[in-house]
Amino acid sequence: MRRVLVFGLCLGAFAVAILAFRSVIADRPDPAAAREALARSEAYLKANNASAARSQAFGAVRADPAWGEAHLALARANLMLDEGIAAEAAIRRAIDSGVAPARTHALMAHAILLQGDPRRALIESRKAPQADRLYALRVQTRAYTAGGNLAAAQEAAMAAVRLAPASADAWTELGRFRLNAGDIVGAIEASAKAVDLDKGNTDALVLRAELVRTQYGLVAALPWFERALQRDPYRHATLIQYAATLGDAGRTREMLALTRRAMEVRPRSPQALYIQAVLAARAQKFGLARQLLQRAGGGVGQLPGGLLLGGALDLEEGAYARAIEKLRGLVSLQPMNIGARKLLATALLRSDASKNGIDVLRPVVERGDADSYALSLVARGYERIGERAEAARYFDRAALPVRDNAGWFSSDDSLPVLAAAAARGPRDDPRATLPLLRGLVEDGRGQEALSRAQDIARRNPGAPASASLVGDILMLLKRPGEAVAWYKTSAGIRFNEPAMLRLVEALDRSGQRQEASRTLALFLSQNPLNLAALRLSAHWQAAAGEFDAAIDSLEAIRLRTGNRDVALLAELAFAYAGAGEPERAARYAEAAYIIAPTNPAVAGAMGWALTQGGDHVGGIELLRKAVTLAPRHPMLRWQLAQAYADAGRSAEAVAETRAALETPGFTDKGAAEALLAKLAKLA
Template sequence: MSEPRPSRYPLLRRRRRARGGRRVWRPGPRLRLGIVLVAALVVLGGVVALALRPSPPSADQLFARSLAALERGNIHAAYADAQAAARAAPQAGIVQAVLARTLIDLGEGAAAEAALDRAVAVGFPNGRLHQLRAAASLLQGDPDAALAHVAQAEPAYADYALRVRARALAAKGQGAAAQAELGDLLSRSPGDGAAWADLGRIRLSAGEVGGAAAAAAQAVRMAPRDPAALTLQGEVVRSRYGLVGALPWFEAALRSDAYYHPALIEYAGTLGDAGRATDALAATRRALVSRPGSQQAYYLQAVIAARAGNRVLARRLLQLTGGVIGDIPGVMLLDGALAFADRQDEQAAGIWRRLVAAQPMNVTARRLLANALLRSGDAAGALDVIRPIVLRGDADGYALRLAARASATLGQHAQAAQLLDRAASGQRGPSTIFQSADALGALQAEASRAAGDPTYALGVIRGLASGGNLPQAVAQARALVAAAPGAPAAQLAYGDTLAASGRYAEAVAAYGRAADLSFDEPALLRLLDAYGRLNRPRDAAATLALYLSQNPQSIVGARILGGWQLGGGEVGAAIETLEGVRAAAGDREAGLLADLARAYALISEGAVARIYGRAAYALAPMSAAVTDAYGVALIAAGDRNGARQLLDKAVALAPGDAAIRAHRAEIGGAAAAR
């Protein structure tokens, strides 16, 4: 074999074999020169980069940056720069004081107090720190210590100290005094955005949504980049208009400070309620970066897990809260639900009993507690809890069946039969005032001891209405509205007393004012009921459309919409809406299943209609509407004989219902003429 020709490129020529027979590659002179030049350039570039690299900021520069970040509302950036400045100049007391201020704004009271102690230790005058010590004490749950420090604050810091004093008074239950003090401050300094935010927060906590809205709007106007003011505005908008409208305000707060914990928590909760679970989970993770171990973030993650059906994960996440936020209604509701699902009935009952004590008019909580008590063997307790609901004309079938089971367990069979008849009929009377379990005298005594607290005044109004003294109930409700025009609860109570008196035109105006302050499900349902009684279907439709645009996950709203769509001939849309409700709420509402049976019958899906009709009839066999729906479903399925029997029964149950008689007439036979 001939030898290969040598390459024309020197660097590719074969080298002689080294000792041992192996060929050794060696760079040629040109390559060696290139390597040297590249190495020299790398070294020279590194030297140049080091020479051009800016020197680290000084303590003074970091301190100035921290103050600037505070001014533009980026509290986390202010904290980071203040912390770096404190490391660079550990003997600078003023830096420690500003570091404490940033920690206070982040809600870290204990860390702020430690920074203040360091400031004093390096010679900073303690007299200039009392207002900050007051804020740190308040964050640690000691309003009395906060007030003591406020009393020692120097005049130069009077405005800040007064704001802390107002918050401390509110924490002690003296909301009226707190608002008065902030009013005095704002009369002197109307441009104080932080004071407006404090006033709005106190008003919102007291249920004065109208006053809170005015204060929040002023706070945002005076401090447009303050994340606290923007978060408050988001909460007010969520209360007044709904979930979707609130999101931009929380997003604006997070543009000022991407890790502002209160905004992240409110944002995550709002996203979750709006059905955006993935985005909500991302927000909770940011909240845990902002505040490691955040109980609120773990709770929201537990809610997301529970909604996804992962009870084990939900329980684990709820345990991570450490019980610190266990008195929050939402936490009690979830904690009890997880215990109940795990058959820990007594534990669930204990949790829900605390919830009912805190919110006696919470119908959902009463149903849950009654069910837990009944399942744990306390039928008498269950009946006591559910009684205020079943006494109402608009009691739902689930509550009536619970009460019937409890009555039967106690041997009260006649009462149980009456309750079952009511549940089976499906007939619901008009909404009424929530019955009070306490004597009127006791309610009035409590109200006199807590003058100025609208909660007790509402109790008196309920007591008067429960006793049949509607004129006085209306008068007291009107007085409460005059005293607290921005409180939605007062407007609802006034509307309820008017509706109970048959004055629906006036009631709808009161309900409208309540909805303008807090557009929640109670306000929605009252408005729709009043519009229906006044024969104002367009107003009712507009109200429901507005509500669903802001609360797209509302099961109650969707259920009403589906019924209206079916009644209006939009069968395809009705099926889509009602199936969504069934997927979310389950198969225990006879009316929902009956509507689905009718809808599928209208599109000639007889087999499906029969399934839904049979399920509805099993739940409410004495309901004329449900029996009629089952009969219509059987017509669509081709079972005319079965349909005839059911429709005969429906006519007997509701002889004056023209629609039922028309359905019976469709299949003919002797009974059609009854």
């Protein structure tokens, strides 16, 4: 046994020695393999596939860890993937391995900039030799932009284009700068030039995708993101942008698949987790949404989107103090964010800070087009602090189905105060200038306001907000036909929701309803889940008698917003009644009536649904209530007239029809006159 044991131990020792020898042999540098891997890495970089280039550069480093060129290739790939820390580490290893420091200054400047230090990046970029001047200028463009020195950034970007007019990278950098500076037209031109110079440049394709999304819409941008991912299927930034665009376009399954691929590239990717959290919240899986948002980390949570989502989730859980903290921060960052203001006011009212909630919503409810939810919140706030008269005024406004045209945040300040505020803000900034121009219009100095707005637009032809500013002043001056051209200019540069709503309103008010409908349809084809567009489309579809189409639009909204929007429920009741489904119409109308029995639109919907189902007595009673509550609403009077006619009460039908015809805004004149003629024959 001892002999067997000794023999076994000898065999084991021999095996260990063999394994150790093989390990030593395996760890020896393999320069040939390193050169082959480096060549593949450089080929992938030229093909704009930074992910594959990094993988091959890793292979070169493993094959020959002491070879500086391999580390330098790894640094370049990391920089293309926006990995600043990893790039700096690779650069330092390259220098330690014998690479001349002069060759690394531009690369190091880029790595430092990616880590959030533009001042140090500028210092490092100025050390770059002439051979790397183009790269250094591109880094300087980004660094100056990050530091707020837009004049120096523009100079650096233009110098890069002059130095290398055939460089797609230089034109892409110029386009990115112009986009950040608000010159959308200039950015579009530069991005198009970059793609023309190099149709496979991933950065140029991504920039082009972003600008197409801005100019035309979500759906139009998707092919550009797909082209970029064909070049580099695992570039994290592109995956995130594409996933977000898919989600906004309603293609949630594809979006989820993209976020999972992004997390293969970067495990625990904050951006991917945030997108998944938004998807969970939309599906009302609030617990899952909170878990995902927490996993995304504090960085994402402090961005505007993270603050809004986090505040909404806190509000859902009843954690009002946390919701107030987040939403107050968001409103300070985005004062014009009406959705954030309504959420913050809701949290304040639920935490017994009613006066603060009223103050938050005051700029919103001073608008003529304030929605019923905001008005009801303010009314409840006044009710809780004992001001019944003010509460009743806002409850009355919330109950009215008629809304004035869209306005702007109002200001009680005098013209000198508004002028001083505009002077303190950035030059030509429409957000700072509009209150002053509005004040001039209200003071009877409309032509002066228009001249100032047109002067700003002339100085900033590439900024869509400048063209919108002129359109806004023309709308205030009640010249919608002239505003159309300015709004078209703005929408041709940036076709987002505000641009669409402005253009559609101006077209409609200037008698161009068909063109307004085409504009709305075009926007919806690119943004199929946009709630404002869906609601406006449903309203027009119902008015045109296209009830099935209106139902589809309204049901899509209800699936997103729930069953507590009384105006939406009333519109659904009207649409189902028009589509010949009175029982379903009655169910929606009843649900709305339980929530808001004093709302005239809801009472009218309930009455109309009952009359369409054959209950003329009950329907007429509710329609009369609606007309009493909102006597200047022509559609309610017209519905009451038709209900009277169907019930054989001709005299009352004639009276209400004539009242509807005399009410401003009535659009069914042909049908009303035909009903009068029919009733006259019967008499």
